[in-house]
Amino acid sequence: SESRAEPETGASNIVSTVNLGCPLDLKFIALQARNAEYNPKVGVYVHKIREPRTTALIFSSGKMVCTGAKSEEQSRLAARKYARVVQKLGFPARFLDFKIQNMVASCDVCFPIRLEGLVLTHQQFSSYEPELFPGLIYRMVKPRIVLLIFVSGKVVLTGNQVQHTHTHAQ
């Protein structure tokens, strides 16, 4: 099994939370904003913007979850845009505690991986259950990241450490 071109990497998703610091009237916002839906049973309202292409879940307490961004700066920018929208509708929104909760990245090592061998050598970290899931779940302790390793050589990393940790883990 030859290794071809360089492994390609890229962060595919970043989840972050921020506190807008004021209670919100979700119905009002949902009816005023474009690309927004309010589901009263769940009590949350979903808002999407096109640039950066992200989705935000906003709660009536003023807390907000922003998903779908490709990089940390984009996530921050998107969160600020949502806050700005809310501000324009008349609520005294602020931008407290922006925190990145989770980052997902994928990469390709370009050669097939022997999962059984991996589970034999790294028993305490890996969990491989072919009946349930075709990939091997490897929980790295330092840095604290979970990797989904597939036999085709594709690896998906997820965890809430900073971006450079992802590259380090590769």
Add this chain to the structure above:
Amino acid sequence: MRVCKNCGSSDVDVDQARGNAVCMGCGSVLEDNIIVSEVEFVESGGGGSHAVGQFVSSDGGSKAPSFGDAHLSGMGRESRAQTVQRAKQHISTLGHQLQMNQHCLDTALNFYKMALNKQLTRGRLSTHVIAACIYMVCRTEGTPHMLLDLSDLLQVNVYILGKTFLALAKELCINAPAIDPCLYIPRFAQMLEFGEKNHDVSMTALRLVQRMKRDWMHTGRRPSGLCGAALLVAAHMHDFRRTVKEVVSVVKVCETTLRKRLTEFEDTPTSQLTIEEFMKVDLDKECDPPCYTEGLVKKKMLQLEIELKKKMDNVEDEIHGYQDEIDAELESSRPKLRGVYGAYAKQSSQYGAVSSPSALKVELQEPNEDDALQAVAQHFGKNLDELTLEALIKLERQAQDGRDEDLDTPKRRGPSLESILGPMPSSATLSVSRRGSIEEKENDGDPDGGELDLSGIDDTEIDLYLLDENEVKIKTALWMAENSDYLKEQIEKQAKIAKEKELGIYKEKKPRNSKKRDQIRANTADEAIGKMLEQKKISSKINYDILKDINVKPNQEESMKPEPSPSPAKVMPRSRKISQRIPLNLSTPLSSLGKRLQPFISKQPNKKPALEQNSNPLPVPAAAPPPGGVVVESGPVLFDIAAAEDEEDEEEEACVSAMALMGGNDYGCDGDYDDGF
């Protein structure tokens, strides 16, 4: 050797018959009722003899051994023992359905006990936990039981069971070895009923599976699928007719999966061997896993496509270049039509299919956009769908190469094309301009303490996200229509709450806080005690009303107590004497009492209620006997306190005896009263 505790002599006589251990030196009995390990026999009617004793199960059984005092203790079995017992039952039921041996079942029970200790059974259905324990045993022992079997038995989704199993394995740090498809072959072979040749078919199937393993076909796949494919091939090799359907019903995979495995196996070079060759020879070359090869194939295809496209572009450009030249030549060589015919010819050439860039310019200005687009597309030989802004610009640039070296031309062309192609989505244009601003903005933390940093956000863009009035109305209408049920529910709920509030029985559903009690804020010790008692509600036998009376002021106590009836003169001086003091009775606030009782109160608050209770009935009987003659209704406590007040100068006792408090000293006084009658 046993040593006597009392005298230290080591001469201890143990008599098994009596069950005693006696020291020979001092004669003290060291042990009594010794538990013996002898077997006694008893003669039964008819001459037979039986051993004395009961059989006790090794794990304690359902009941703990009771030595004749079972009737004494009223406690049932411990709840933990009950849980384990129930689990044992379930495990054995499931295990017998799966034909597992007792050793496995015992191990499963041990797993369950471990899980219990680590509180892993909480929040999970007991059936799930038990199934997970059993499966864990299967994995560690290597029995051919699949998770699918368990889920079949329990009718539970296999992924739910898998989740429980994974969680348990992680917590208990049990690393189960990976599943080997070879384990399942004998089991499935038996179910397929190959008769005598069972062993041969199994061996062939095993070889096949090993070959598959070498060819990387088994990684990431369910082992049952592989086994199914291997068995099918092996059966055919040995002239057994097993259809795909039969195999599928045994192996529990889908037909599609089976076919896919067969195809994959077909792709490997081993499939080209004949049967004999296969049994003897093992090819050295190992293949890549199928998903990897597919990925490679896809990549290749993409690359090929791109290359071909490029080539096509070049070729087409060439062709069109030639076409243009030919047309130009034809035009020039054609005899020029003069007069009316010339005018007609020009007109037709304008509306016909355009083949020169100069005519293209004319076409572009036409109001009819579709025609223009078609013409443009035709000129460049592409489909209309493939027209993109950049592509057009690029192609135009190529067409212009020969004539116009001016770099401004493409830019000038840009807007015109844009206007023709219609308004592009605003975000695209925004994104083009946005990219610049995104790079510029800073993205450090918020040093401004939570204020919204507006740099890099374009207000106009944000305004786009807000609807105008009409749109708001429409959206409101739509949303109301969709969520009408929920709104109705909300209205009903509100009405109910309002009604109940009117009736005064509305219990506000406060969120359940943990039982944190507020700190008792009280000015004095007695207030604190009173409040604490109210909160804690120590006993139901305490009359709390009396407690409350303690805190009532002295001037109120007149109303509480019966008026002193006109007393005989004899008692007067005494009563006067007494009444001069602070009328002490149970209603008197404790703070006004002398120091004597204070320390008692602060130190032993709990005793007080009992005391009050006891002293409560006392005044009543004490007051009762003297019929209407007693002036001061003070109870026994009073006198003691009175005495105490008199004797304040005397030494103070920290603790007053209950007798004293109850008025033990009053016997004399009572006697005085009695003498009065």
